[in-house]
Amino acid sequence: MDFIIPDWPAPPSIGAASTTRQGGVSVAPFDSFNLAGHVGDAPEAVAANRALLVKSLALPAEPVWLSQMHDTTVVDAGHSEPGVEADASVAFGPDVVCAVMTADCLPVLLCHERGDRVGVVHAGWRGLSTGVLEAAVRALGGGDGLMAWLGPAIGPEAFQVGGEVREAFLDRDPGAAIAFQPDGERWLADLYTLARRRLAARGVTTVYGGGWCTFSDARRFFSYRREPRTGRMASLIWIRR
Template sequence: MSTNSVLLPSWPMQSQIGAVSSTRLGGHSVGAFDSFNLAYHVGDNRDVITKNRDLLNTYLPEGAIWLEQVHGSDVHVVNSTTDLSKVVRADALYTRLRRQPLAIMTADCLPILLASKDGGEVAALHGGWRPLASGIIANTLMSFRAAPIDINAWFGPAIGPTAFEVGAEVRAAFVNQNDSFSQAFVATKENKFLANIFLLAKLQLNELGVTAVYSDDLCTVTHAEQFFSYRRDGQCGRMATVIWRK
């Protein structure tokens, strides 16, 4: 695998757990999906996607579990009785199993990794604005045995605060819950705002008691050579952010 194909999270958990976030580089796809597309649902050649997933698997201890992500707040708990052949509709994965990678796909939405500081529990979340507004972080934390203060979080590449223009309804979805979320929105024109999805997730985590939050603040829209972006390109591939217990 190309060294440009993956990023390692900048957080203190890498010695205890495994985690990786893919880029758009080093794969086999062509055209709008050039080149490391990992999603079957976007119109790319299925055989090529399978080759790309096989390439990702060379970095993982086992094949990853994938979700059908629906922009909701459901969490799928993976345990010893889970049927790994079934694709589940949810937007977060949690496990205490060893060597079982959990994968989230994104192309602007915020991928969030959670790990207990003792390395015993991990989760991967699809942090689009709808899952965040509907409680995906709180629902995932409920699966953890560790207290929130004993959990680390990392944010992967996502649409940055200068690129994510939203309508008033998106701002209202957060501010109506807690006025502190207003700091994550900057008015640009009538009923339009720039939203900081990184800050929204951090504020939620902090409010829930998770204070150890790490991020490289990488914007998928502005780094066109490195990341897919649905907001920028429309038709495009998807990256994966994966976590597992060692």
């Protein structure tokens, strides 16, 4: 299996990981470690991959999978049914696995330095621009004591957007202009920089990770922009007993 384990100073009680596309049983174009059941992959392959995930990471429970809507809804994973519509989840005790799925959007893991609360966020540009990170930080009690880790997302040299996307960010934060570079009549957007700015504005200044590009690394990552019919990776966080 090929997992990315966050390099951050989280307490020992915190478990966290991001998957790649490698190590599962799905066939092309979902090859091979697709974890999403909504993309057209064979249900038995998805079920097998999810079972491999639980076993390989020694998860304390099945992840609480979300129905992601590119919105700002945050749920308490410890009191939510699988498939709940949300783009972020939080947990305040052990044996609850928070998870989001991505294939270019930015996954963000959050934990408190005390190790007593965790969260995960699916931050596509829409949710990022309208406040999904802020909502997750608020659900965890504010930024004091929180740290963040930015998982694999489309990189700043590949994420081309229109002017309306840039304006959606600048309307709330004029300083976000530094995260956009002109590319002809369009713009190249840096999701990592945009996320760091939003986190810092809410008091989360210890931020790790970033630097991957799901679009450019076809061997390791799924990318919806590169291949619209493709699988999804997962980013997960939980509290150990």
